[in-house]
Amino acid sequence: MRKTVIFIILVLLVSLLGCANGESAAKSSYKAAESAADTSEEAAAEPAAVESKYTTPDKTSGTAQRINLKADDGVNLVASYYPGRENAVILLHMMNKDRHDWDSFAKRLNLMGYTVISFDLRGHGDSDLNWMDFKDVDYKPMVSDVGVAAQYLYENNDVKIERVYTIGASIGANLAVMYGATDSKVKKAVMLSPGANYHGLNPIDSIEAFNKPILFVYSKLDDRSARDCRNFVEMGKGERQEIAYADSYAHGNDMFKEHSDLEQKMIDFIKN
Numbered sequence: 086m087r088k089t090v091i092f093i094i095l096v097l098l099v100s101l102l103g104c105a106n107g108e109s110a111a112k113s114s115y116k117a118a119e120s121a122a123d124t125s126e127e128a129a130a131e132p133a134a135v136e137s138k139y140t141t142p143d144k145t146s147g148t149a150q151r152i153n154l155k156a157d158d159g160v161n162l163v164a165s166y167y168p169g170r171e172n173a174v175i176l177l178h179m180m181n182k183d184r185h186d187w188d189s190f191a192k193r194l195n196l197m198g199y200t201v202i203s204f205d206l207r208g209h210g211d212s213d214l215n216w217m218d219f220k221d222v223d224y225k226p227m228v229s230d231v232g233v234a235a236q237y238l239y240e241n242n243d244v245k246i247e248r249v250y251t252i253g254a255s256i257g258a259n260l261a262v263m264y265g266a267t268d269s270k271v272k273k274a275v276m277l278s279p280g281a282n283y284h285g286l287n288p289i290d291s292i293e294a295f296n297k298p299i300l301f302v303y304s305k306l307d308d309r310s311a312r313d314c315r316n317f318v319e320m321g322k323g324e325r326q327e328i329a330y331a332d333s334y335a336h337g338n339d340m341f342k343e344h345s346d347l348e349q350k351m352i353d354f355i356k357n
Contacts, residue, residue: 164204177257183210221285254337
């Protein structure tokens, strides 16, 4: 009889412990479910981030990528492209030169955050054709070639370009304003040693139409360009600035060799 009573007591104790553990497990399950529900509600209440198609690099490298551009008439144009931020610079070289004339300045601009593109004009450098075979009519497509470079900037998914500055030397100076006058995103132009007529590329109408700032840079002893710049600076309604170096014959990019302050003056012009 005594053993029977002890056995019944043990059975009751085991039953009571089982109930307690079941209740504790149920409470834990309820709390876990409640916590998951709260997390779900928070996630639902917080809108999902919208990923932009554009990315802005925190730091630019000053390193160029070689790219190929296709002109409107199918001519292949080889360019150096420096990815950067929303302000872009298009660099245009002189006759019988190539895009590498701008390498040092392009790297400097890129390290400051600018997106930069320089390309070999048709018939020059690594681009198709040979300028020595050109007649004046063969130079005219160069204006639309600048547009092809600009379009690459606008369509590149890495960055959304807001403002463009065109900078050119000699024939490239004429192209800088002739294209710039057709594109509302071009905010300023810099013209190093421009001329009234380089192989049929006459910038006068474009200077008149470009109601935005232009910087003319020339050497006073570079007679033809100096004379033309003195006339150009009076044209159009936009702001006109000039840098005239005395006692120098240097033309276009050659002015950088004689005047170490020129790069900074150009940067100050496009920044301000």
